[in-house]
Every structure is written in C-alpha cells, then in structure tokens.
Amino acid sequence: MSLKAMRSRGSGSLLSAVLLVAALALPVVAGACFLCCRTDAFLSLLIGRSDMEWAREAERDNSTGHESAEGVVATGSGFSVVGQTNSRQPGIQHAWVLHFGHAPPPLWERTYGGPGMLGASGHAITALPRGGLVVAGTARGTGGGFWGWLVALSPGGDVLWERTPGEEGAHGFHAVSVLEDGSVVAGGSQDRVGWVVRVDSRGKLLWDVKLPQLERVTALVSLPAQRVAVLGTAETSTTGLGISRLMLLDSSGWASWQKQLPVEGKGELAALAPLPEGGFVATGRLSRPDSSDWSLWVVRMDPRGEILWEHVPEDPQVEAGRAITVLPDGGIVVAGFSWKEVLVDREAKVWRFSAEGSLLWEKFYGGARNDMGEGIAHLADDSLVVVGSTLSKGAGKTDVWTFGLSPEGDLLWEETFGAP
Template identity: 30%
Template sequence: MPDGDVVVAGKTRSHGGGRAAGWSARLDPGGETRWTRTIGGARATDGFKRGLPRADGGTRLIGQTRSEGAGESDGWLLDLNAEGNTERERVFGGPENDRFVDAAMLADGGTLAVGFTASYGAGDRDVWAVRTDAEGRAVWQRTFGGSRDDGAYGVAVHDGRAVVVGYTRTDGEAGYDVWAARLDLADGEAVWTRTLDRSGMDAATSVTFAGDGDVVIAASTAGGGFGRDDIWLIRLSADGDNVWTRTLGGPSADTPWSLAPLADGGVVVAASTQSYGAGSADAWLLNVDDNGAVRWQRTYGGELWDWPGQVAVRPDGGLLMAGYTTSLGAGYEDVWVLRLDAQGRL
C-alpha cells in the first residue's frame, strides 16, 4: 500500500460458518494485524484472488462469488476503504460459471480483470476480460477462444499496454497450450495473440512486463523438462516475438504461481516445489536475470504442504510473499505472509 502497509486477500472456511467466504486483512509494515474482514459465504464458494492498492489508501478485491449474482458463479469486485469497510460491490457474469482470476489497476483508477466464462463466448469456457471504471462499472468486456476450453490466469498492465495469459485447447487436440494476447485498452481488441506448445499440457499462470518493455510469462509444462511438471519461463518482445525460453525444475512437480518485475529487467518467480525443500511441498522463490539465468533461489516451509500465491517487490527492493501453509499456524490451512530482504532472506 502507499503507506507501507500490506493487504492480503483470499478465502476462509474458519470464519464463514463452514462455507468458503472472501477474506482480507491489512497488516502494518511490521506484520501486525490492523484489521481483518470476512465477506460473503452465504453459499460455497466465495473467495478473492487478488487485492489491488488504490491511490486513496483503499483496496480493490477481485475473485468469484456464488452468494451474489446471476449464475453458478460470477466475477466479483469489492472496494474497501482504508479502514476495511465495504464501499461498493459489483458482480459480473451470466447464468453459468464465470470467474475472475487476476486483475491489474489502470491509470484512471479502473481495473482490467481476467478469468474465464462459460456464459459468453464460443466454447465450453472462454478467456474473459472485463475493463471497469474507477467505480467498478463495466466499460467493456471481451471473450477469446474456440469451441473447447480456454481461460486466463494472469494479466499485466504497463505504460498503457495490457497482456493477458492463460491456456487454450485447440479443436482436435487432446492437450492444452500456452495462450497470450496483447489487448488494446481502449476497446479490448487483440493487438496480437500467441499460442506456445511444449508438451501438450501447458498453461500460463502469470505474466509481467520486464524493465525494457518485454513480456515475461511463467507457465507450467508437463513434459520435456526435468520432472513431472516444470516451470517454463517465456520472454517475448513488445511485439510478441520470442526472445528466449527457459525450463526450471527438479524430478517432481514444480509449478509457478506468480511473477514480480525487478528494476534491472529480471523477475522473481514464486512457485510451489515438490522437488526441493523440507516438506511435501514448499514455496520456492527464484531470482532470474534478464537472460533467464537463475541468480539465487530459496525454499520456504515445513514438513507438510506450503504453497505460495503472490510475490511482490517492495520499494526498498525487499520482497513480500503470501500463500498458505499447513506446516505452521492454527488450522489445516492458514494464510501465510513472509517479508523478505532483496536476497530472499526472512
């Protein structure tokens, strides 16, 4: 947040009457809790996927809800003020299953939210992108995809450019491919689209802009690397041309979940790993330079299952990572937030 606080967003079953409810908390720079909020939960499953800081000190939360809206599930947008009180709530979608999975704030205070929709588009599910204004009202929405299953997991906006990434399933093909598109923010039309195939079971999970305007995509790939699932990093030029690709991982399943850009053109990758670390699964941070070489890597977690969600770079160069843990905390799964230095040390 602008004042150095940290807002985390997700879901809870501990405070929603046994049903999944949206959950958010605001922490001070030292990690002490200022407030927590549980929202929704009238029906399973409600939850937030992303929290976005607003310039006025409030927070915009996006995710999915079954408690509100018209369909099986709907895209959910909620604005909280600095004290954690709800200012407005919007739902988006039709009669079927529609969800927001990621979002980015825009220069005008609006939002570009992405995910998938089964209510609109050409296929079973399609990539869904919705631009809102600062009040959360829809400016436009677009779908992309064919007659089968397509969806978006990540979006990044920089300097008036927007890139959306996810997966596509081509007619007649058994597997999935990485899908990426640059969108015109004015109307949502695609400037370019790219499909990338490595193993037949590939999906992009996150995207960010590098320092020189290139696009870095993190994807999961099910073959052709070191283990059962590996991290596939893809760097594209601003025009969507391939610059380089790298595969990272060990003998077991390793999956990237988020990216954060570094000032020198590199990126930090937050992944789950079953190849390294202390437990069944651990959070794995990798610092990768602008040529795709790993400068350092660290794992975090205990003897059970610990997973990362979002990673962010603080103004001082330090890192923040949030996810969930079953090795620590009071319950089966608990929210897990780590403040790290620039080298990934606690």
C-alpha cells in the same frame, strides 16, 4: 503429448484420489443407510481394511508439512510472497506471508488465520502506496463454508485491518489491486459467479458487484480514474477449457465494455498486467478448435481489449502461463508450468517475449518431481523472482519455492521454505 495419452502412473494417481474421496465420504453413507452397523465394519467390508487404513494414513500425512506460494509483488528494493501452510497447526491452513530484501533469507515471515475463522489461504498480494501490503484469499468459516478474505499489513507484517465481505458460502478472492486513491479492489467468486469488491484505505466497504458473465475472476488491475480491468473465466468444465472475458469497470463498479477471448476455440487466461502506454497483456492456456490438447497462450490487447498479437507455440506442449510481468522496455516475462508426464509431474517454466511478441527465450526449472511456477515479479535491480511450489526440493513434502533469475533467465539463487 495428448491429454488422452495418460500413462498407467497417471491413471493410478487418479484412482488413488478417487479411493481417498470415497473412503472419506463413506462414513456419512454408512450412518444414513446402516444405523445399526459400525462405520469401521462397513468400510472394511466395502473397501477392505487395508484400503481404509491407507486412506486414514494419507489423511494424517496430508494434514501437515504442505506449503505453497501463489503470488509475489515487488516492494521497494525487495519483494513479498503470499501462500499457505498447514504446518503451524496440523490440519488447519494458514495464509503465509514472507517479506524479503533482494534475496533470501526473509526479513520477516508471519502467518494469518482470518478473524474468528478456522484458517485461511492467501491467493494474491499487492503493495500499498506508503508501504505495507494487502493480501486477498479465502477464510474458512465456523459454519463449514468459506468467505472472501482481505487483510492489510504494516511494513512489518502487523495487521492494520481485516475484512470478510459478503456472507459465508462458496466464496473467495483470487486477485487484488490498489487504486490511485488508496482504495482496494479484490476479485474472485461468490457461489460460482464472478465477484468484485472495493473497500476504502481502512477496509470500509464501498461497493461490491456480481458479474454473471463470469464464473470466477482470475485477475484484475487498477487503472486511472479509479477504473478496474477485470479478467475472468466462464463455461468451465472438468473435461475441457472454458472461455475468458476481459471487462472494464468504472469507479462505481459498472461494466462499460467486455470482450470475449479467444476469438476461436477455448481458452482460459489466468494473469493480467497493464502496459505503461495503455493496453494489457495476459497469459493462460488455449485449446484450438481441432484439438483436445491445450498449450501456452500469451495475448497483447489495446486499451479496448482488441487483440494486437497472440503467441501460441507452433509445436505445442501441454503447458500454461500462470503469471505475467512487464519489463521497462515493454518486454514481457511469463511464469508457468509444462507437463513432464501428463497428470503426474510438472516442471516450472519461464518465457520471455519482446514488446512485439517475439519469443526471446524459454527455460525450465525444478527437479525430478512436481514443480510449479505460480507468480513472477520484476525487481528494482532488473532481476526477476519466481515463486511457486516444489516436491523436488526442500523439507520433503510440498514446499514454498522461490528463485531469482537474471534478465536472460540464468538462475541467480534458489530457496525453499517448509516443514517435514
């Protein structure tokens, strides 16, 4: 389906979003331009009282009952999930971590808000070598800006340390990994520039670097000798895709080489995983030079970032990979989404590839409404776990969604977590 072929329902969703933004912004305009007028009267005159009441109702409705998961990591015989919820304190978002055995229910779950902050979001999670977790995300500052946020947790979920590197602004982390010496690296953006931070095992800052070649770090992985492979995007816009770059940072944060991807067209890679024998696999979405549509993109690279093979469907749908994991046999499994109706509803999708890049199977998961696959992990029992968000199932609004799969993609279990 072409992105240009938006149906009336999609256009209605966009119009509603525009009306909501306009309704929430207009009191500021009213106060600046019409100091003698009441804001309510101005809003009623400009957009109509019914529209104003609808905007306020939508704001109240969205202030609670929304949960989502963004990352998952295998931990011993189980797995841990990170995301966010605004149900514990309506209007305030908290990072949410759930720790499981081989399947639900969770062994424990806790929320975290950032030290002295007005809430936080969890975007990525990794396991510590001796047990415990590190979560990376964004904390909202009291001054109205945002901070990159890191928190280390004990195996039971207690906070070991918590850090907000940098200064308050338009900042946040989207990826995290642990190096061989136990230090932690996190990547994201700082004022629309790629940003990587390294802290020691107790959270003390070792170094941080800005990467002007990138607007945002989307993924990173740890390598031997305290090196870091960093994946990010640049030249992004609201009307099309940007480009991706893979970079190698040495132990001091110095970039020793970089590769631009794709070779032709535009493409954004969202997830990266190292291969046991060296090299990398990544996934995201690709737009061909002769098309405005984008489709799934999976690429395998050697240790220097040279492309060994790529997978782009011959008959592409509007879909994208969001997470990737490597199997013991060298196979690759990707989790993401496919649009059922462009700009309206998505369904979660999982693809499995051989080590040589052959597509072994692809399957859809979810229900009648909007469902997303955002994270995937391979577990010790050889099963897979996928996490994301769902509107089709659960308590009624957006809920955390987890489901287990066999190596062949058969659904083993499924569970949602959220509040009405």
